[in-house]
Amino acid sequence: MRKSQKFKRQRLRRQYSRLIKIIPPLQPKIEKPKFFRIISNSFLLSENDRLTYIFQIDKKGKVIEVTNVSYDILVENIWITVIRYDSEHGFLHRHSRISLNKPKEIETTIGVKKKGNPHTWLTWAIDDIKSKYLEYRKRFTKNY
């Protein structure tokens, strides 16, 4: 082998070895647990108030995602969601409708439970609406 070829090989090896260090190793794919069933329950609290819980469970009955926990009110024969929780993006967050005239929602995680698992998030969301539904309703109707 000529000297030039030998040096060229050595140079290429050095370049590749630097590249290998820069490129990070592939991250293992984290598979989302497969859902077995969607449970959807709606509780009529009065003629104009409703609570809805929708969540996904796996084969063992373990909650794997909070699809929707919402408090709705009936306005002119249409159910309007005042507040709702879901964990679609892997963490629990709250959607609050601004007012009846503005269908936009404010999405936030402020004051929302961050640690735990979907089961604890579901029970937390239920307890939050249980204790604060009047406040959320007042805020919504005030803006209207």
Next chain:
Amino acid sequence: MTKKTQVAKNIQLSAKLTNYLLDNPDAVKSSSSDSSYVVFSAEDENLNKMNSKLVNKLIKEGKTVIKAEETKNNKKPWKIIPITP
């Protein structure tokens, strides 16, 4: 009983029922999804009277109703009765 009181009491009972359903997935299998639950208290008859009217209203609208009656039995604290129109 005012509507405000009815809502407050129903929310408490609904939360209790949901916690029971979460801990007892078998009870969930026996009830159908996409149904409207109406809760009934083991002690509060006034609330139950008002909630009976809700059940009648839902049946008239052609919706599937599930009556969830709270019992005083610790082993089976809820009695779940589906009512189809």
